[in-house]
Amino acid sequence: MTTGAAWTRPGQVVEALHRKWASGQYLASAAQGHDFESIGVPLKGPAAADVLRHYEHVLAWAQSWAPDRHPQLRIQTKTVGGRGGIPANPVPERVWVDTREHLWSLLGVDAEVELFHALHEQTVQRDPVLAQWMRNQPMKVLRNAGHWPLLVEVACWVREHATTALYLRQIDVPGVDTKFIESNKGILSELLDHSLPHDRIQTGAPRSDFAARYGFRSKPVYIRLRHLGSPSGPFSEFTVRATELTSKPTGIRTVFVLENEVTYLSLPPVPDAIAILGSGYAATQLRHLPWLDSVDLHYWGDIDTHGFAILSQVRASFPHTQSLLMDTATLLAHQEHWGEERSQTLESPRHLSDAEAQLEQSLRDGTYRPHLRLEQERILIRTVVRALDAVRNDDA
Incomplete structure (x- = not known):
C-alpha cells in the first residue's frame, strides 16, 4: 500500500517535462520540423485499499488532477476498487500532452519558443548553414x-575573409571587439567548426586558442635578454620578437635562462654571456631560438617540482642544457630560506639527469619537508657568484 506522499503530484509532472525541455529535445524537434507525438507521463496513485482507508486523501489527490485545473493535459483514468466491499472509483493513471502549444503553455515557455523562432528566421536569411546548427x-x-x-555576423565575417594576416582585433563587425570575442569564444568556436571549410580549421589547436584554431595571427613571442659582459652594440638589455632573433648575438658563448626577474637583473658580470628571462613556463618558448644549440646553455629555476618540469621542457628542445644551482647541496645549504610549494605539478619530467630526478622525487615525496621549495631569489649571492665562476672556469 502506498501513502499520499508517494502519489504523483501535478508539479512533479511539470518538473519532469521541464528537465526534458532543458535538454533541448522538445525545441529541437520542433525546429527540425518533426511531427509532434503525444507525451504520456504515468502517474503513481492510490491503490484500492487506500480508497477505503484514506478516502479523504485519495479524493484530494484526485481533485488535484481535475481536468478543469489542467487544460493543457488529457487525463487518462483507471478504476480501482469494486470488490471486497470497496466501491469502484476512477482515479488518474496517466496524463498526456497532445500538442506542442499545450506543452509550451504548460511549461510557461511560449516567450522562449517565439524568441528562438524569430532568431532562427533571421539566421536563415543571413546564413542557412548556421541556421541548420541552430536547429x-x-x-x-x-x-x-x-x-x-552579433555571433552570427562574426561567424559569417570570419568565413568571408582571409584571416592569416589579421589579428582578432581586426574583425570588422559593428558592436564587436576583442573582449566580445574572448567572452564568447566557446559558442563562436562551435559555430565556426560547423560552418568553416575543414582546411580553415587548425584542428590541432584547442578551441580555447581561438586565434590559432581559426588562422588568425597570434600574439608574438618576445624574448628579453641582458648582456652579462660587454655588449657588442649600444644596448645592455633589450626585448625582441623571437622570430627576429634568428642568429646568436655577436661574441656570445654562454647563455643563462632564469625565471625570477630580480635575479635576472642582479646577475654579476660574466664575459661573453647573456641572461634570458624565462618567466615561468614561457621558458619553453626558447624553442624559437635554434641558435641556442651552439652555446653553453644553463637553466636556473626554483628548486621545486615546477622548476624541474620547466628544466625538463627546456632540455627537450636543447638536450645539452645544464642546470644551475638546482641540486641537493644547494637545497640543504639554505634550510633557513626554505619555503612551500602550494601545488606540485602533476607532470612527470622525462629529461632530467639521475641526480636531478632523485632530487625531484624527494621533493614530491616530502623527504625533507612536505611541499618543500627553495626559490632562486633566496639563494645567497655568494653562492651564485661561486656557481658562475665555476661555469666560467669550465668554459675557459
Whole structure:
C-alpha cells in the first residue's frame, strides 16, 4: 500500500517535462520540423485499499488532477476498487500532452519558443548553414539570445575573409571587439567548426586558442635578454620578437635562462654571456631560438617540482642544457630560506639527469619537508657568484 506522499503530484509532472525541455529535445524537434507525438507521463496513485482507508486523501489527490485545473493535459483514468466491499472509483493513471502549444503553455515557455523562432528566421536569411546548427542546439541559442545576431555576423565575417594576416582585433563587425570575442569564444568556436571549410580549421589547436584554431595571427613571442659582459652594440638589455632573433648575438658563448626577474637583473658580470628571462613556463618558448644549440646553455629555476618540469621542457628542445644551482647541496645549504610549494605539478619530467630526478622525487615525496621549495631569489649571492665562476672556469 502506498501513502499520499508517494502519489504523483501535478508539479512533479511539470518538473519532469521541464528537465526534458532543458535538454533541448522538445525545441529541437520542433525546429527540425518533426511531427509532434503525444507525451504520456504515468502517474503513481492510490491503490484500492487506500480508497477505503484514506478516502479523504485519495479524493484530494484526485481533485488535484481535475481536468478543469489542467487544460493543457488529457487525463487518462483507471478504476480501482469494486470488490471486497470497496466501491469502484476512477482515479488518474496517466496524463498526456497532445500538442506542442499545450506543452509550451504548460511549461510557461511560449516567450522562449517565439524568441528562438524569430532568431532562427533571421539566421536563415543571413546564413542557412548556421541556421541548420541552430536547429540542433536550440538551448545554446537561447542562452546566447541577447547577442545572437552579433555571433552570427562574426561567424559569417570570419568565413568571408582571409584571416592569416589579421589579428582578432581586426574583425570588422559593428558592436564587436576583442573582449566580445574572448567572452564568447566557446559558442563562436562551435559555430565556426560547423560552418568553416575543414582546411580553415587548425584542428590541432584547442578551441580555447581561438586565434590559432581559426588562422588568425597570434600574439608574438618576445624574448628579453641582458648582456652579462660587454655588449657588442649600444644596448645592455633589450626585448625582441623571437622570430627576429634568428642568429646568436655577436661574441656570445654562454647563455643563462632564469625565471625570477630580480635575479635576472642582479646577475654579476660574466664575459661573453647573456641572461634570458624565462618567466615561468614561457621558458619553453626558447624553442624559437635554434641558435641556442651552439652555446653553453644553463637553466636556473626554483628548486621545486615546477622548476624541474620547466628544466625538463627546456632540455627537450636543447638536450645539452645544464642546470644551475638546482641540486641537493644547494637545497640543504639554505634550510633557513626554505619555503612551500602550494601545488606540485602533476607532470612527470622525462629529461632530467639521475641526480636531478632523485632530487625531484624527494621533493614530491616530502623527504625533507612536505611541499618543500627553495626559490632562486633566496639563494645567497655568494653562492651564485661561486656557481658562475665555476661555469666560467669550465668554459675557459
